[in-house]
Amino acid sequence: MTGNPLLEVTGLKTYFYLEDNLVARAVDGVDFTINEGETLAIVGESGSGKSITSLSIMQLVNRPGKIIEGTISLEDDDLLKKSSKQMTKIRGNEIAMIFQEPMTALNPVYTIGNQIIETIKKHKNLSKPAARERAIELLKLVGFPRAKEVMDEYPHQLSGGMRQRAMIAMAISCDPKLLIADEPSTALDVTIQAQVLDLLMEMKERLNMSILLITHDLGVVAEYADRVLVMYGGQIVEETEVESIFEDTKHPYTIGLLNSLPSLDKDVERLGAIKGSVPPAHSFPKGCRFADRCPHAMDQCRESNPELLSIAPNHKVRCYLYEQGGRSNGNRTRTTSKTKI
Amino acid sequence: MAIEQEQLAKQKFEKKQSNEIIMQANQIKKYFPIKGGIFKHTVGHIKAVDDISLSIIKGETLGLVGESGSGKSTLGRVLLRLLEPTEGEVLFEGTDISHLNNRKLRKYRKDMQIVFQDPFASLNSKMSVGELIEEPLLVQTSATKSERKQKSIELLEKVGLRANDRAKYPHEFSGGQRQRISIARALALNPKFIICDEPVSALDVSIQAQVLNLMADLQEEFNLTYLFIAHDLSVVKHISDRVAVMYLGRIAELAPKKLLYSNPLHPYTKALLSSVPSTNVREKREKIKLSGDLPSPANPPSGCAFRTRCPMVHDRCGTERPELNEVENGHYVACHLFD
Numbered sequence: 001m002t003g004n005p006l007l008e009v010t011g012l013k014t015y016f017y018l019e020d021n022l023v024a025r026a027v028d029g030v031d032f033t034i035n036e037g038e039t040l041a042i043v044g045e046s047g048s049g050k051s052i053t054s055l056s057i058m059q060l061v062n063r064p065g066k067i068i069e070g071t072i073s074l075e076d077d078d079l080l081k082k083s084s085k086q087m088t089k090i091r092g093n094e095i096a097m098i099f100q101e102p103m104t105a106l107n108p109v110y111t112i113g114n115q116i117i118e119t120i121k122k123h124k125n126l127s128k129p130a131a132r133e134r135a136i137e138l139l140k141l142v143g144f145p146r147a148k149e150v151m152d153e154y155p156h157q158l159s160g161g162m163r164q165r166a167m168i169a170m171a172i173s174c175d176p177k178l179l180i181a182d183e184p185s186t187a188l189d190v191t192i193q194a195q196v197l198d199l200l201m202e203m204k205e206r207l208n209m210s211i212l213l214i215t216h217d218l219g220v221v222a223e224y225a226d227r228v229l230v231m232y233g234g235q236i237v238e239e240t241e242v243e244s245i246f247e248d249t250k251h252p253y254t255i256g257l258l259n260s261l262p263s264l265d266k267d268v269e270r271l272g273a274i275k276g277s278v279p280p281a282h283s284f285p286k287g288c289r290f291a292d293r294c295p296h297a298m299d300q301c302r303e304s305n306p307e308l309l310s311i312a313p314n315h316k317v318r319c320y321l322y323e324q325g326g327r328s329n330g331n332r333t334r335t336t337s338k339t340k341i
Numbered sequence: 342m343a344i345e346q347e348q349l350a351k352q353k354f355e356k357k358q359s360n361e362i363i364m365q366a367n368q369i370k371k372y373f374p375i376k377g378g379i380f381k382h383t384v385g386h387i388k389a390v391d392d393i394s395l396s397i398i399k400g401e402t403l404g405l406v407g408e409s410g411s412g413k414s415t416l417g418r419v420l421l422r423l424l425e426p427t428e429g430e431v432l433f434e435g436t437d438i439s440h441l442n443n444r445k446l447r448k449y450r451k452d453m454q455i456v457f458q459d460p461f462a463s464l465n466s467k468m469s470v471g472e473l474i475e476e477p478l479l480v481q482t483s484a485t486k487s488e489r490k491q492k493s494i495e496l497l498e499k500v501g502l503r504a505n506d507r508a509k510y511p512h513e514f515s516g517g518q519r520q521r522i523s524i525a526r527a528l529a530l531n532p533k534f535i536i537c538d539e540p541v542s543a544l545d546v547s548i549q550a551q552v553l554n555l556m557a558d559l560q561e562e563f564n565l566t567y568l569f570i571a572h573d574l575s576v577v578k579h580i581s582d583r584v585a586v587m588y589l590g591r592i593a594e595l596a597p598k599k600l601l602y603s604n605p606l607h608p609y610t611k612a613l614l615s616s617v618p619s620t621n622v623r624e625k626r627e628k629i630k631l632s633g634d635l636p637s638p639a640n641p642p643s644g645c646a647f648r649t650r651c652p653m654v655h656d657r658c659g660t661e662r663p664e665l666n667e668v669e670n671g672h673y674v675a676c677h678l679f680d
Contacts, residue, residue: 045545159634189408189572191631194616198630216545219618223625243622260550262579264602264614265621270557271579273550277515 003036006210007057007095007178012070014049014056016281024281026052026065028234031308034178034210039201041213041225041242043257047278049234050214054180057212058097059087074178093123096171100183102163106155112139113151116170123174138169142199161192165199172203179204182214197224218261222246227314230254233289234281236308240315250317252294288320296321362432363534363566364420365396369429371412371419375639387639389415391590392429394665397534402560402567404581404598406574406613410635412590413570417536420568421453422446433534451481454527458539460519464511470497470522471507477529496525499562500555517548521555528559536568541576553580574617578602583671586610589646590638592665596672606674608653645677653678 010031016024027049034040042050055061057072059079072079074094082090091097099105107115116135120126126134132151139147142165155163164184171179181200185193201224204211213225221228221242228245230238230253238251249255259272276293285291291301300320308318369390377384389412397403407413418424420431422438431439438449457463464473474493478484484492494504500521511519520540527535537556541549557580560567571577577584578598585595586609594607605611612629619626631650636642642649648658657677665675 045547161634189635190574190616191408191612192634194618194628194630197618217618218546218620222620222622223618246620246622257546258620260547261620262550262553262573262575263620264575264578264617265619268579270554271550273554274547275551277517277548278545 005033006036006038006075007034007212008071008073009033009053009057010071012053012056012067012072014052014061014065014067017064017066018282022282025234025284026281027056028284030070030231030234030236032229032236032239034212036177036210037204037208039204039211039213039224039226040229041215041221041227042229042231043215043218043221044231045216045257045278047281048231049281050231051182053231054097054182054212054214057180058091058095059084060091089123092119092176093174094176095178095180096174096176097180097182098164098167098171098184100186102160102167102187103155105167106163108155111152111154112158112166116151116166116173119170119173134173135169138173139166141172142166142169142203143195159192160188161196164188164196168196168199168203172207172209175207176209178210178212180212180214183216184213185220186215186217193220200224218246218258230257233279233284235289235318236316237290237318238316239308244315248315250311250315250322251290251319252296252321253290256293256295288318361399362396363399363434364568365432366416366420367394367430367432369393369416369419369431370427371415371424372427385639388590388641389638390419390426391641393590393592394429395585395592395595397566397568398583399533399566400564401582402569402580404577404584405568405570405587406572406577406584407587408572408613408635410589410638411587412638413587414538416587417455417538417568417570421455421536423455447481451477451530452533453536454530454532454534455536455538456520456523456527456540459543460511460516460523461543463523464519464526466511468510469507470502470509470511470514473511473522474507474526474529477526481530492529493525496528499528499559500525501551515548516544517552520544520552524552524555524559528563531563532565534566534568536570538570539572540569542571542573549576556580574614586613589635589641591646592673592675593647594672594674594676595665600669600672604672606668606672606679607647607676608651608678609647612652645675 012027012030014027016026018024030053042053044050052061056067061067067080113135116138117131120131120134136147136151139150144150158166184200185196188196197220215221225242227241229236230251232253238254249258256274260274262271274293279285279289287302288305291297298320306318306320308316309322310316311322370392371390372386372388374383375385375387393416405413415424419426426439430437433449438446471493474496475489478489478492493507497504497506502518502521541552544552559565569577569580581598583597584601586593588609594601594610605614612631615626615629633650636649644660645658645663648654663675663677665673667673668679
């Protein structure tokens with residue numbers, strides 16, 4: 001299903017220079033690869049740096065934020081070396097993005113048709129009638145039965161799910177190779193969420209895209225992703241395939257996250273909450289960024305930050321518990337509950 | 342330890358078996374007028390809550406789920422009389438509070454509190470935490486300054502904050518901590534009944550779990566009754582004893598938690614439960630796909646409100662509105678399939 005590497009991110013650091021000489025290390029040394037035809041999910045809580053990672057790929061990070069280090073290469077072509085004009089060509093054409101709140105992402109004073117035609121004309125050499133044809137075709141593709149009328153409607157006339165469909169139509173209008181979906185279903189109701197995510201996956205298959213799915217919802221990850229990155233404090237703490245993130249969880253943060261999730265499949269008397277909260281990005285602790293909240297924290301953890309180590313094929317963890325040749329301690333891994341509904 | 346826990350659970354169970362009704366709603370309707378035309382005539386009504394009757398048992402947590410626009414928050418506000426019902430009555434411990442004047446109502450207000458979704462909007466940013474928590478005491482009781490201070494310190498410690506947080510302002514706290522402040526404020530008057538309107542949906546999962554655990558602890562300690570409004574079915578399952586599912590201003594299904602989640606009867610409940618993404622990567626739930634969106638509550642479908650999206654729709658659904666009937670012990674469904 002998945003093929004060659006499409007996008008490679010190495011050593012990406014995006015810092016925000018705040019008042020009082022504070023530096024927020026929003027993304028602090030992130031490496032990952034997205035393969036062709038793959039859905040890679042980045043999970044994390046607010047402040048983990050997952051959205052800034054995606055905005056950095058698009059080079060949409062504004063002042064006071066700045067990409068200070070790293071490479072982002074799309075098919076071996078370093079995007080960080082491009083001029084802003086070249087980047088404009090790539091955005092929308094090679095990499096497209098959809099956002100959480102479609103009402104703020106769409107322009108309220110232009111019709112849906114206008115906005116899609118604008119994107120098409122910007123990137124493809126098409127006449128206006130041809131672009132209009134293409135736009136109608138796209139709206140049909142994303143499930144608008146009355147596509148022609150929707151072309152002349154304004155965003156406020158559509159429901160949340162419909163707006164997100166229109167956003168998807170716009171994003172796929174130029175056959176991008178990579179679609180970044182930043183919390184695409186968070187603002188939607190659960191029945192509509194399923195519709196929109198299923199549509200996204202159908203489009204992925206049809207157009208042979210890769211998807212970078214940014215989400216905080218582990219249920220969405222389990223259903224739709226192939227591989228997962230768990231981010232905490234601007235860094236990747238665990239990276240593995242979707243099955244093993246749920247069944248062979250290693251990092252104490254991921255374990256905590258899964259235990260704090262109420263589930264329809266199991267009954268627990270108390271949720272296993274993680275104590276404390278995410279440290280602000282301008283004052284990370286010296287050692288491991290999770291140490292203050294970690295139930296297994298050792299002296300070593302407060303001294304220095306562990307590296308992201310491979311402990312098994314396709315499984316990387318940033319934790320001292322697994323330092324010596326990837327020993328895995330049964331007590332520390334999460335036992336998956338077998339109770340059914 | 343284990344025996345102790347067992348006893349606690351047993352006590353908790355017995356308490357919930359009391360069946361003493363704390364709040365009862367009878368045929369509540371809440372219509373919002375739609376104004377139109379040059380003279381701003383009323384041209385229609387948004388039927389946010391359309392004929393709902395339900396009772397809440399002392400000591401239980403009743404979960405109220407539904408998608409946006411289903412009227413769940415409006416129902417909560419009508420129960421507390423933050424909104425006037427268009428029709429129907431609300432009984433709180435046997436007293437009809439829906440027709441009391443404001444002065445008489447005040448006596449009951451202290452027994453009923455609410456915790457809102459967004460702790461960034463519900464706390465006055467110009468008041469210190471101490472002032473926020475002491476305000477209800479100032480309004481409702483004759484406690485002296487030092488008594489109020491003492492009480493606010495107690496409450497802060499109860500919700501997991503520190504006494505010296507009193508002097509701080511809401512912006513100095515994270516979302517989860519702010520929600521703790523909201524809870525402390527709601528608890529200040531020792532209420533009997535608290536409506537929790539999406540209290541954890543703005544929070545990250547690890548923080549959400551902390552707040553849910555706190556709410557469960559407080560319920561046990563102060564013998565509180567909760568109406569827990571949320572759109573997240575897993576959260577509602579975790580915290581509730583009974584669950585009501587709302588669709589377009591009506592209750593589609595109401596049942597004890599175990600029954601509702603193991604044996605949902607209404608086609609809407611089934612679809613809703615099947616759409617929740619599961620973290621079980623081995624066994625995928627079969628999804629029941631609903632076509633289309635929620636119809637407008639200004640113009641709900643005739644008969645059964647769900648018929649436009651229902652996979653099991655038949656002729657009767659268009660003409661006759663299904664009543665909420667009891668099909669098994671405590672399991673109520675409003676659907677013609679179970680008449």
